[in-house]
Amino acid sequence: MIAIITQQQKDILVGKTYDGICYFNPILDLNDNFVISEIEYYYCLGLWYLDELQTDLQFITTLSLSEYLPKIVENPFV
Amino acid sequence: MSRYYRSFLEESGVAYTSRTTAFATATGITDTTILGALNTFDLGLISNSLDTKMKAVYPFVGGTAATHKYNFMDSRDLDVAFRLTLFGGWTHTSKGIVGSGTNNYANTNLNALTHTSASDNSFSIYKQNNSTINECYIRAGYPVQSSNGTTEIISYNSSTYILSSGTAEKSIVDVSKGFYMVNRNSNNLSLFKNTTKTSFTDAFTTQYNGNYIIGNGTDVNNYATNNTLSFIHIGSKLTDGEQTIFYNLIQDMQTTLARNI
Numbered sequence: 001m002i003a004i005i006t007q008q009q010k011d012i013l014v015g016k017t018y019d020g021i022c023y024f025n026p027i028l029d030l031n032d033n034f035v036i037s038e039i040e041y042y043y044c045l046g047l048w049y050l051d052e053l054q055t056d057l058q059f060i061t062t063l064s065l066s067e068y069l070p071k072i073v074e075n076p077f078v
Numbered sequence: 079m080s081r082y083y084r085s086f087l088e089e090s091g092v093a094y095t096s097r098t099t100a101f102a103t104a105t106g107i108t109d110t111t112i113l114g115a116l117n118t119f120d121l122g123l124i125s126n127s128l129d130t131k132m133k134a135v136y137p138f139v140g141g142t143a144a145t146h147k148y149n150f151m152d153s154r155d156l157d158v159a160f161r162l163t164l165f166g167g168w169t170h171t172s173k174g175i176v177g178s179g180t181n182n183y184a185n186t187n188l189n190a191l192t193h194t195s196a197s198d199n200s201f202s203i204y205k206q207n208n209s210t211i212n213e214c215y216i217r218a219g220y221p222v223q224s225s226n227g228t229t230e231i232i233s234y235n236s237s238t239y240i241l242s243s244g245t246a247e248k249s250i251v252d253v254s255k256g257f258y259m260v261n262r263n264s265n266n267l268s269l270f271k272n273t274t275k276t277s278f279t280d281a282f283t284t285q286y287n288g289n290y291i292i293g294n295g296t297d298v299n300n301y302a303t304n305n306t307l308s309f310i311h312i313g314s315k316l317t318d319g320e321q322t323i324f325y326n327l328i329q330d331m332q333t334t335l336a337r338n339i
Contacts, residue, residue, distance in 0.1 A: 021144060023164065024166070025166030036181065037167025037178040039167030070180070073300050
């Protein structure tokens with residue numbers, strides 16, 4: 001599962017960590033939507049419940065999860 | 079070393095190696111089962127002269143991002159010590175580091191061109207699950223758009239491949255859990271599953287000027303692993319005898335940690 005984000009939200013996340021160690025890594029899905037993993041989403045949701053989520057990351061709590069539609073895997077051997 | 083850890087290590091009554099002690103200090107791990115497993119592993123490396131052949135060893139112990147990021151061979155909290163920089167969705171358990179299968183990867187900060195030799199290198203992974211998706215476990219040279227020519231261990235279309243520095247892929251039909259290792263000695267390329275060796279002839283070329291990456295394939299993130307990785311190493315070539323010793327040391331460590339395959 002993933003959460004779809006906007007280009008602007010992607011720019012907010014790049015270069016930031018969600019747990020102090022691991023960096024957000026927004027990627028493009030099959031439909032060229034930027035997405036983050038449910039792990040990143042749930043970690044932030046947990047921080048929000050603890051009132052420890054940074055203000056600029058609060059938008060993550062408004063996102064919803066959906067099925068991940070990955071880009072078509074390219075044959076690595078061509 | 080802090081007073082607490084010096085006291086802890088002294089009171090434990092075990093003579094840990096300097097590497098185990100440094101790793102304990104860096105990670106804050108006090109669990110004597112984990113430290114004992116690492117120490118036995120390290121003593122085995124030393125007594126078999128394998129320690130000088132290891133550039134990076136990620137034992138993935140302690141169950142947190144803060145403990146999984148460290149290189150056992152040099153546990154300074156620095157990129158130059160080949161500490162992992164983690165990206166995307168990873169979880170951390172007592173069995174190791176677990177990919178989300180979407181956007182996860184880890185940068186080893188170990189440059190393939192600068193720190194390894196095209197004609198003399200080895201690397202390995204120890205994975206807990208059979209492969210069910212196309213996934214890359216370790217890859218030399220990131221970011222590189224074109225895969226061809228990059229050395230990596232990858233599961234693709236129900237086979238495990240080494241995509242090496244030659245022009246053609248080398249593969250075995252085995253996606254099961256366990257230990258996989260690539261070893262290059264000049265034009266001799268080997269893929270080990272546990273200690274079973276499959277040999278290829280493969281002309282080597284220059285290493286890519288990029289870092290080894292764990293848990294994903296390309297910079298479009300289409301080979302993110304959802305596996306649990308319990309061990310990874312990057313180093314110099316090993317002889318077949320050394321490979322068997324190395325595997326046994328890793329397997330003994332996983333057994334002590336109750337996560338052996």
